[in-house]
Amino acid sequence: MAVVLRVYKFRLYPTHAQEAALGTLLGRLRFFYNAALQERRDGYRQGVKVTRATQEKAITVVKHDPDCPDYAGIHTHLLQDVLKRLDLAFDAFFRRIKAGGTPGYPRFKRRGRYETFTLKDAGKGNGAAVVSGGARVRLHGIGNVKIKQHREMEGVLKTLGVTRDGDGHWYALITREVPAKPLPATGVSVGIDVGLTTFAALSDGELVANPRPLKTVRIAVERAQRKVSRRKRGSKRRGKARRLLAGRHAHVRNTRKDFHHKTARAIVQKYDRIAVEDLNVNGLARGMLAQSVHDAGWSQFVAILTSKAEEAGREVKRVDPNGTSQECSACGERVPKALGVRVHRCPCGYTEDRDVNAARNIHDRAFAVTGLGRSLRGGAPARDSGDPRSPYLTVGR
Ligand SMILES: [Zn+2]
Incomplete structure (x- = not known):
């Protein structure tokens, strides 16, 4: 076993x-x-x-x-x-x-x-x-x-x-x-894209929002941080402020971890095959976006997801995410857009949320959906992710 x-x-x-x-x-x-x-x-x-x-x-x-x-x-x-x-x-x-x-x-x-x-x-x-x-x-x-x-x-x-x-x-x-406790097959695969505004976008159109409490807690963390810097170095009151700060950081970590567990559990329940970005080939985590990406805790999430998937007998595949946001997931054309442009609009007529389009590309790269699969799927996004008859969800299997 x-x-x-x-x-x-x-x-x-x-x-x-x-x-x-x-x-x-x-x-x-x-x-x-x-x-x-x-x-x-x-x-x-x-x-x-x-x-x-x-x-x-x-x-x-x-x-x-x-x-x-x-x-x-x-x-x-x-x-x-x-x-x-x-x-x-x-x-x-x-x-x-x-x-x-x-x-x-x-x-x-x-x-x-x-x-x-x-x-x-x-x-x-x-x-x-x-x-x-x-x-x-x-x-x-x-x-x-x-x-x-x-x-x-x-x-x-x-x-x-x-x-x-x-x-x-x-x-x-x-x-x-x-x-391992294998889950029954669902016949559905998914691609997941790391979001900056949202936590993640799924290839079937679902957007996973960042956990809200985190934002509130972050304000409390910042307040505790300022308190530490105001206190005199080596003083008892500074020690106390530091312990307060450490406690708040731990709270943020735990909240985020719970959210990752919950999200991963739901995804593993629903999909047999899961495609994610390979962070090792991703330049995103460096430079300007580092903070947001770090905040989203993507690598922790992927680790949790991978371990749950393994336990349930599901497959997780990592792919090179290079260019996934610029490519059209309906026709394969390159559609360059700046970071601030949130909608993918292709001359082929396909319009989709920027991150969902990227998630569809991640899915297709992982599970080798090419020409025929794309044309079968067509430009219309399959929003009803629960429907196993949706062409988008079954193509690629
Ligand atoms: Zn297109």
């Missing part, structure tokens, strides 16, 4: 001593990260290739080095996890270069910027385990930490991570392998 990974996040309640130990551990992992990054930089300058593999070999040496006593007691998997994270930072860096950007070189982690660690083999009780009937997690070198499980977990434990948020709260990230 097909299986998928699901992550559960539960609050941890460490004792004072455990909390101090966790903080110290994160500090050492951060230091190790920075040292590994430094070694890669130096290697690059001197023309010596330093890779994750060569650095992993050095872990044993570090752990037995009398000059590094702090590292002797740290689980090997945690140090391997640090190198994996560093590798991910480099991967992202090279991917952005390949996409034609000018990204910054991976940076050293300041205090407060290295807040998560993962034990990859917790499923076998290696370094971590869920104990006391789910009331505690056992962490290597820390002890048994109280956990609040607010919902039942399914499946088989794989990995266990620990993370600290901006408020200083600790959480367990528990990854479990759960059996």
